[in-house]
Amino acid sequence: MSAAAQSTSNLPSGLAVMVSMPDVLFIPELVFGGLVWILVASSLVIEPNPQGWVMFVSVFCFVFTFLLMILFCAGVHKGSSTWAGIDAFYHGTAALFYLSASVLEAFTTIAISGNTDTDTLLKYYRENIAASVFAFVATLLYTIHTIFSALRWKSS
DSSP states (O other): OOHHHHHHTTSOOGGGGGTSTTGGGHHHHHHHHHHHHHHHHHSOOOSSOTHHHHHHHHHHHHHHHHHHHHHHHHTTTTTOSSHHHHHHHHHHHHHHHHHHHHHHHHHHHHHTTTOOOSHHHHHHHHHHHHHHHHHHHHHHHHHHHHHHHHHHHHHO
């Protein structure tokens, strides 16, 4: 058996993607990233707007995580040993992006915390709290996925 065939045996395809570690994290990453996207999109925009970066990160990571999951399910990675590295690199980049977005979202939440005197502003404040929490959860999920992907890449 060649080295390329052995290295791709660590990467699942088809429905095995949904039950193998770290690929099982695709679904929670999509759920929490989508929640961040929805909550930030529905919240109050203040000037200057650091939430633009949060929106970019949540949309970018949602789209690319979904595409990577579909590519893995379709088995596009068969016959190539570079997909394990691509997986580790993407999730590492996404974890760093989400960490920066989480900090900015928390900063925005703190900035509007003193201005919650009406029910409408209190609603936006609570949405920002939820977005901050979900962004940090997404950061954790992408970090865990990065660690397991890097270990899989190293062993291939």
